[in-house]
Structures are given as structure tokens and as C-alpha cells.
Amino acid sequence: MKRFIIALAVAVAALPMAAQLRLPEIFTDNMVLQRDKAVEVWGRALPGAKVTVEFGKQKVSATADSAGEWHLQLAPMSADSRPRSLKVASGKQKIRLDDVLVGEVWLASGQSNMEYNMGSKWVSNGKRTITPKHSPDLQRQAVERIMRADSTRPGSAEPLMRILRVEKNLDCDTLPTAGWTKISGESIDKFSACAYFFGKNLADSLGVPVGIIASTWGGTPIERWKDDGGRCFSKMIKPMAPYTIRGFLWYQGESNLIQGHFARYYDMSRELIDNWRGLFRDGADMPFYFVQLAPYRYSTRRGDSAVSSWESLPVFQRWQDRVARDVPNTACVVISDLVDEGEIDDIHPTFKWEVGRRLADTALKNTYGRTRIIDRGPEVKSWHCEGDSIIVQFNTHGSGLRTRDGKAPNHFEVMHDNNRWGPASAILDGNTVILTATNGRPIKNFRMAWDETYQTNLCNTEGLPANNFNSTFEYR
Numbered sequence: 001m002k003r004f005i006i007a008l009a010v011a012v013a014a015l016p017m018a019a020q021l022r023l024p025e026i027f028t029d030n031m032v033l034q035r036d037k038a039v040e041v042w043g044r045a046l047p048g049a050k051v052t053v054e055f056g057k058q059k060v061s062a063t064a065d066s067a068g069e070w071h072l073q074l075a076p077m078s079a080d081s082r083p084r085s086l087k088v089a090s091g092k093q094k095i096r097l098d099d100v101l102v103g104e105v106w107l108a109s110g111q112s113n114m115e116y117n118m119g120s121k122w123v124s125n126g127k128r129t130i131t132p133k134h135s136p137d138l139q140r141q142a143v144e145r146i147m148r149a150d151s152t153r154p155g156s157a158e159p160l161m162r163i164l165r166v167e168k169n170l171d172c173d174t175l176p177t178a179g180w181t182k183i184s185g186e187s188i189d190k191f192s193a194c195a196y197f198f199g200k201n202l203a204d205s206l207g208v209p210v211g212i213i214a215s216t217w218g219g220t221p222i223e224r225w226k227d228d229g230g231r232c233f234s235k236m237i238k239p240m241a242p243y244t245i246r247g248f249l250w251y252q253g254e255s256n257l258i259q260g261h262f263a264r265y266y267d268m269s270r271e272l273i274d275n276w277r278g279l280f281r282d283g284a285d286m287p288f289y290f291v292q293l294a295p296y297r298y299s300t301r302r303g304d305s306a307v308s309s310w311e312s313l314p315v316f317q318r319w320q321d322r323v324a325r326d327v328p329n330t331a332c333v334v335i336s337d338l339v340d341e342g343e344i345d346d347i348h349p350t351f352k353w354e355v356g357r358r359l360a361d362t363a364l365k366n367t368y369g370r371t372r373i374i375d376r377g378p379e380v381k382s383w384h385c386e387g388d389s390i391i392v393q394f395n396t397h398g399s400g401l402r403t404r405d406g407k408a409p410n411h412f413e414v415m416h417d418n419n420r421w422g423p424a425s426a427i428l429d430g431n432t433v434i435l436t437a438t439n440g441r442p443i444k445n446f447r448m449a450w451d452e453t454y455q456t457n458l459c460n461t462e463g464l465p466a467n468n469f470n471s472t473f474e475y476r
Contacts, residue, residue: 020044020045020093021043021044021045021051021088021089021090021093021094021095022043022044022045023041023042023043023088023095023097024042024043024174024175024239024240024243025174025175025176025177025179025239026164026175026177026179026213026239026240026243027041027043027086027097028097028164028179028180029097029098029099029100029179029180030098030099030100030162030179030180030181030182031097031100031101031162031164031179031180031211032100032101032102032103032104032105032162032180032209032210032211033055033074033077033086033100033101033102033103033105033244034102034103034104034105034244034245034246035076035077035078035079035080035102035103035104035208036076036077036078036079037076037244037246037282038073038074038075038076038244038281038282039073039074039075039076039077039244040071040073040242040243040244040281041053041060041071041072041073041074041086041088042069042070042071042072042242043069043070043088044064044068044069044070045064045068045070045090045093046064046068046090046091047064047065047066047067047068048063048064048066049063049064049068049070049090049091050062050063050064050090050091051063051064051070051072051088051089051090052088052089052090053072053074053086053087053088054086054087054088054089055074055084055085055086055087055100056077056080056084058074058075060072060073060074064090077102078102079102079103079104079206079208079209080101080102080103080209081101081103081159081160081208081209082101083098083099083100083101084100084101085097085098085100086100099182101160101162101209101211102209103160103203103206103208103209103210103211104202104206104208104209104210104211104246105210105211105212105213105243105244105245105246106195106198106199106202106210106211106212106213106245106246106247106248106249106363107213107215107237107240107245107247107248107249108192108194108195108198108212108213108214108215108216108248108249108250108251109214109215109216109225109237109248109249109250109251109252110216110249110250110251110252110291111216111217111218111219111220111251111252111253111254111255112216112218112219112254112347112348113194113251113252113254113291113347113348113349113352114192114194114195114214114216114249114250114251114252114291115192115214115216115217115218116192116193116194116348116350116352117189117190117191117192117193118139118142118143118188118189118190118191118192118193118196119143119188119189119190120139120193120350138197138353139193139197139350139352139353142188142196142197142200142353143185143188143189146158146183146184146185146188147185149184158182158183158200158203159182160203160207160208160209160210161182161183161196161199161200161203161209161210161211161212162180162181162182162183162209162210162211162212163180163181163183163187163188163191163195163196163199163211163212163213163214164177164179164180164181164211164212164213164214165177165178165190165191165192165213165214166213166214166215166216166236166240168216168217168236169235169236170231170232170235170236172235174239175236175239175240176235176236180211191214192212192214192216193352193353193356194249194251194291194352194355194356194359195212195214195249195356196212196356197352197353197355197356197357197360198212198249198356198357198359198360198363199211199212199356199360200356201356201357201360201361201364202360202363202364205360205364205370206364206368213240213245215232215236215237215240217232217236219255220232220252220255221255221256221259221261222252222253222255222256222265222268222269222272223268225237225252225272226268226271226272226275227271227272227275233275237276237279238279241279241280242279242280242281243280244280244281245280245286246286246287246367247286247287247288247289247363247367248273248276248286248287248288248289249289249290249359250272250288250289250290250291251290251291251355252290253265253293253316253320254293254296254347256268256316257293257298257308257312257313257316258298258301258304258305258306258308259304259305259306260305260306260308260312262312262315262316262319263319265316265319265320266319266320266322266323269290269320269323269327270323270326270327273288273323273327273330276288285328285329286329287329287330287363287366287367288327288329288330289330289331289333289359289362289363289366290320290323290324290330290331290332290333291332291333291335291355291359292317292320292321292332292333292334292335292336292467293313293316293317293320294335294336294338294339294349295313295336295339295344295452295453295454295455296313296339296344296345296346296347296452296453297344297345297452297453298312298313298452299312299452300345308452310451310452310453311450311451311452312452313451313452314449314450314451314452314454314468314470315473317467317468318468318470318473320332321467329366331362331366331375331376333355333358333359333362333376334376334377334464334465334467335349335351335354335355335358335465336449336454336455336456336465336468337404337455337456337459337465338351338354338355339455344453358375358464361373361374361375362375362376374397374398374399374460374462374464375397375464376397376464376467377396377397377398377459377460377464377465377466377467378394378395378396378397378398378401378458378459378460378464378466378467379394379395379397379466379467379469380392380393380394380395380448380467380469381393381394381395383446383471385443385444388436388437388440388442388443389434389435389436389443390414390424390434390435390443390445390446391432391433391434391435392432392433392434392435392446392448393431393432394431394432394433394466395431396431396460396461397460397464398460398461398462398464399460399461399462400430400431400460400461401428401430401431401432401433401458401459401460401461402428402458402459402460402461403428403457403458403459404457404459404463405457407457408425408426408427408428409426409427409428409433409456409457409458410426410456410457410458411448411449411450411451411454411455411456411457411458412424412426412433412435412446412447412448413446413447413448413450414435414437414443414445414446415443415444415445415446415447415472416437416439416441416442416443416444417441417442417443417444418441421447422437422438422439422441423437423438424436424437424438424443424446425437425438428458433458445471445472446471447468447469447470447471447472447473448466448468448469448470449466449467449468449469450468450469450470454468456468
């Protein structure tokens, strides 16, 4: 009898929680709802209860099923920077979320280079040296500007931007986050620098609210993110679905290169893209833009599970590039020029503001129809042997081909008739590069920037670097 009474008491105590009207953790004050798409809203309530959601002039109802789960959609809305309230009611229970905007929402994820935050030490210690080839220290300037805004007036330094950071917590039964916040010195400190500058460039260009979700974990391989055999996916990505978003940003791959994954990474990337798109309604062709790995001395690392060679990185980069060529509505952002000589042994190149800007340009052109934007650098279009030379034709993706230092194109090699590689003399002629062996032997193949530390000087008129290439490289 005593056990029955205790069990009954526990069951009764649990009833209020089971009947509690609830929204997922991704719905909070300060959030951004995706414009021009049906907006998914869902949660829990008393089984069989009617739930009503109001936002603006819309009022939509649903009935909770036998498990207490309910789901509905708000009709597509235009962008709106006016703060409004989203109200949810079921019987006497009510939820009100304030300061809700309508605009563009993107999900950014990956390992440490995407996690690299706005409060990184090099930003604040004043010892960073910027070389002439790069823009000023925009990351430090952005933090200082936001801090000044915090101290001089209430509210956000970026009124059109909102951010949500997912915590690194795999023991949570719900999405581990404190929710959406406005931009401030405190909120931006631990937020992804790459994702922030993507969002800022997008907001400045489109003139609409932008919400950025960052879910990152340094050192994680792609396996942990691509499906449910990976806990980062099940705990830090899946619980936010089917929140309506525009697309995805991805900056990851270092861990998989170190593990010796090449062709396998191509397969896993395709699985990840398919699985993420499948989580979100109308996500079959959702934009997925990712960052190519930057130059770094992988071959000098010790204690890794696999030994990298000097050409592991370029091989890996070609597999990344193939994903972008084979999977619709994806793009690979090349950043080989964003590593200073002194950073070649640092796996975390610091110019994240430029990475974010290039991702934003990719989205502005391919997602938002800004067709005049140049979002990528030169790529090999075709090549052929002509006498003792190889003629390489480039698609510049811009208004012309040049070298950033005014010198002859560098980092070109040719294969001779004895199947050995050697240096080549390169001459720039319009959108063509003419290669000639320096030893006079016949040549039959060529490669460009085929090394883990390369930084080619070849670029388009807009300054974006050429992608690497190897005419003998076969995808295996």
C-alpha cells in the first residue's frame, strides 16, 4: 500500500510538467524568424489540448496529439525589423516571446576554425602584426566598436543582428543553449568570428534582420556531425529542427585530414549535407557553403593517428572541391591567401573577418541573386600540350587574370616524359598561363599549388586566389 501511495504521488507530481505548455529552447526572446518561408512552430502541451500561436496579424491553432506534441506553421512573411511579440496559449497557460524580428537565418557549424571566437586572445593583446596584403584588423575593431556601444547607450551595436550559441554539452536532453541574444560585448565574446562577420556582411548588404546560430566543437571529425552514430549531430543539431532557416555554413575537415581521410571525407560530406537538409522542411536544396582548408604543415605533426605527407592537404582540398562540383547548391570558399608566413604552423589562421566576408559574398551571389558579385577565384578550365609547352586556360570568375605581386605566376610544376616532376617557367598571357620546362625536356602534365604550404600569387582582378590543380590527380 505504501509503495502504491508513493508511486501515485510521483505520478501526480509529474502531471503539471507533462501538461506544461512548452516551446523548444530555440524559441526565445530576441529570435529571428525566417522570411519568405512557412515558419515552423512546435512544442508540447496537455494531450488533446488546443494550442494557439499569434504573431503580427496571424493567429494559427493546432491540437496536441496523444503524446502532448503539437506543430503548426505561420504563413510566409516579409522581412521586418520592428520588434514584435510571439504569443502561444493553451487554456490558461500562456507564453510570450518579445523582440522577435523577421529576416534571414543561417546555421554555422564545424570544428575549431568555425568555433574561433571574437574574444580570441590575439584580438585583445595588441601584439598582432598585420601585413600589407590584408585589410586592417577588423575583428579587433568590431569588438572595440561593440564595447563602445555597450558603454554609451543601451541596446545592440548591430540592431539587425541576433545570435544564438549552442553550448558544447552532450549530456543535455534538450538543445544546450541560453537562447537568442542581441549583439553586445558580452554576447559576442564567445561567438564564432567567422559566423559573426558572415552575418554582419549579410545584414549590411541586404538591409534586413539576420539571425546566426553557431553550433561548433573544436577538434571534432565530420563523423560526429553527420548523423545519429555522432552525438554532436543528435545533441547539438537535431534538436533545433525543423526551425525554419535559409541555409548552412560549414568550416571543418582538419581532424579528418589528420586521420588520413580523403575519398572517405567526400562520401561523409555528402551524407552530412543530405542528412542536414533532410532535417528541415523544404531543405532538399538548401544552400550549403563551406570553407576549404588553409595552408598548414600537417606533415610535421607528431603523434597523429595517420602520418600526413606534404601533399595530403592539396589532395584533401581537391576532394572538398569535388563536393562543391557534384552536390547542387553548394560552394567551396578558397582561403589559401589568408595565411601569413608566420602563421603557416598555426592550424587556426586568424583572418576570420575575411573568411566570413567571402562566405557572405557566396551567399549574396548564389542565394540572393547578386549576380555582379565575384565570389571565387580562377580555376583551370582546360589545358593542352603545344610543342614543348603546356597551355593552361583559366576561368577567372572575374574580370581578368593577374598576379597579386606583379611577378610571374608561381607554384607551377610540370611532369616530364620520364614521369618526374620539375620546376616550370610560367608566363601570363591574358587568361592563359604558358608553362615551359626549365630543363628543356618534353613535358606532359602539370600541377599548380600542389603543396601543403603553397600560397599562389595567381588571382583574378578582384584579388581572389586561384584554386590548386593537378592534371594527373584522379579521384579514387
